[in-house]
Structure formats: C-alpha cells, structure tokens
Amino acid sequence: MSKFILSKSTIHQHQFLIIGDDEIINKSSNLKIISKGTTNLLNIGKIKNTKLTAIYSTHDADFGTVLCGVYLEDKEKKKPKNFYYIPLNSLKHIKVDDLIKKIDNESSKTGDVKITTGKISFNALVDTGYKHHLIKNQKTQKNEWNNSFTYKVDNGIYDVYSYDFEYEGPEVENYDTMFSIKKRI
Numbered sequence: 001m002s003k004f005i006l007s008k009s010t011i012h013q014h015q016f017l018i019i020g021d022d023e024i025i026n027k028s029s030n031l032k033i034i035s036k037g038t039t040n041l042l043n044i045g046k047i048k049n050t051k052l053t054a055i056y057s058t059h060d061a062d063f064g065t066v067l068c069g070v071y072l073e074d075k076e077k078k079k080p081k082n083f084y085y086i087p088l089n090s091l092k093h094i095k096v097d098d099l100i101k102k103i104d105n106e107s108s109k110t111g112d113v114k115i116t117t118g119k120i121s122f123n124a125l126v127d128t129g130y131k132h133h134l135i136k137n138q139k140t141q142k143n144e145w146n147n148s149f150t151y152k153v154d155n156g157i158y159d160v161y162s163y164d165f166e167y168e169g170p171e172v173e174n175y176d177t178m179f180s181i182k183k184r185i
Contacts, residue, residue, distance in 0.1 A: 004096050006069075008149050009069040009088065012055060012124050016041065018084070019160060019181060020050030022119035022150050044125065051111045051160045054179040057087040059169070065089060070122070070149065079153055081183040085122070087176040093167040103180050107161035112184070120181070123148040135175050157184040161169045 016033060018025065024047065025034070045052050048094040055130050061067045084100055091099070113120070158181050166175045 003074050004071045004084070005074050007070045007083075007106070007151075008069070010124070011065045011067050011148075012143045015054050015066060015177070016044075016125040017046055017053045017055065018047070018050050018123045018125060019053055020047070020121060020123075021115050021117055022111050022121040023117045024049055025121040025123050025148065027098055028085055033173075034123060034125065041125075048122050049114055051113050052158045053110070053160060053162070053179040054177050055085055055087060056177065057089045058175055059089040060087065069098065080151055081154070083151070084178070084182040085123075085180070086178045090165050090167070090176045090178065095167070100167065100180075102165065103161070103163045103178065107163035107180060110160050110162050110179075112157050112159045113181075114157050118152055118155055119150050120153045120158065121148050121150045154183065158182065159184055 024030060031049075032048050033040060033047060036043075038159045041052070044050075055066055055068050057066050067088045069088050070088055071086060072080045075083060075170060076082065084098065088095075094102075162177065163179065163184065164175050164177050168174065
C-alpha cells in the first residue's frame with residue numbers, strides 16, 4: 001500500500017504556480033499582480049516571501065493542459081509538512097512512492113517560503129479569460145481568474161525543490177517537470 005495519497009488534482013492551462021503564505025498571496029496588491037497571470041511573470045517573481053514554480057509534461061503539451069496532482073504522506077492529512085505537485089502522466093511510467101523517492105534524492109532546491117499564518121497557498125497563474133478546471137470535489141478559494149489550494153500547516157520555513165522526471169516514450173523528449181515543498185526541520 002502506498003504511503004502517499006492524492007490530496008487534490010487539477011488541470012492547468014499554464015504551468016506556473018506561485019507558492020507562499022496565504023496572507024501574502026491574498027493581499028489585494030499581490031492579487032492584482034497575480035491576476036495578470038503569465039503575462040506578468042517578472043513582477044510576480046518580485047512578490048516577497050513567495051516562490052514561482054513550474055509544472056510541465058511533454059506528453060500533455062500537445063493538449064495545452066497538464067493534468068496534475070498534489071500528493072501528501074498518508075500520515076500527514078491534518079497538517080502536512082511535505083507536498084509533491086506531480087503531473088499525473090509521470091505515474092504511467094513509475095509508481096508514486098518510487099517517484100517521490102527520486103524527487104527527494106535528485107531534486108534541486110530553488111528557494112524557500114516562510115509561513116507565519118499557518119496556511120500555505122498554491123496559486124495557479126491563469127491569464128484572464130482562461131479557466132482553471134478542478135477534477136475532484138475540492139474545497140478551494142475561487143474567483144473569476146483563478147483557483148488556489150490552501151492547506152493548514154505548521155508555521156516555519158518551507159523549502160521549494162524542482163525535479164525533471166525523464167521516461168521512455170515515442171517522442172524525442174520525454175520528461176515531466178514537477179516540484180515539491182518540504183518543511184525545514
């Protein structure tokens with residue numbers, strides 16, 4: 001039995017997400033910047049105490065969307081410490097426990113975020129006019145241009161890691177880009 005569970009799944013039309021403390025993400029001046037989506041990446045990167053992340057799949061690229069899932073350790077359902085944001089295409093090539101082991105051992109640290117309000121927010125960047133679709137019944141914050149996933153967590157520093165998973169396939173390039181968030185001990 002897997003020790004990791006699918007917490008939330010979604011389809012993204014754009015591959016960028018901003019991660020940070022819920023209070024910072026939902027500050028009105030920051031929401032204005034975020035609402036411009038991928039057309040405003042330079043300014044989004046300037047929002048303090050947030051991290052811009054990416055999700056991508058060469059398999060899904062032809063369709064213009066990426067089917068993704070957020071995985072947590074089964075024992076961390078109430079206040080998770082680690083998050084794995086994975087294109088679901090990857091799981092056609094490797095078991096989730098094995099993939100997460102590779103992510104833990106081979107990923108590159110890209111930054112960190114400090115959580116002070118007890119809530120971490122994953123906010124997909126979606127240009128105005130595009131829709132962000134949920135697959136399962138989700139408890140998410142919704143507005144016209146975006147949906148975000150928010151989790152209750154312990155306050156502290158959360159490190160952000162990026163990982164490219166390469167797999168065999170008919171294409172010249174076969175890889176999925178994903179990221180993980182881990183509470184610093």
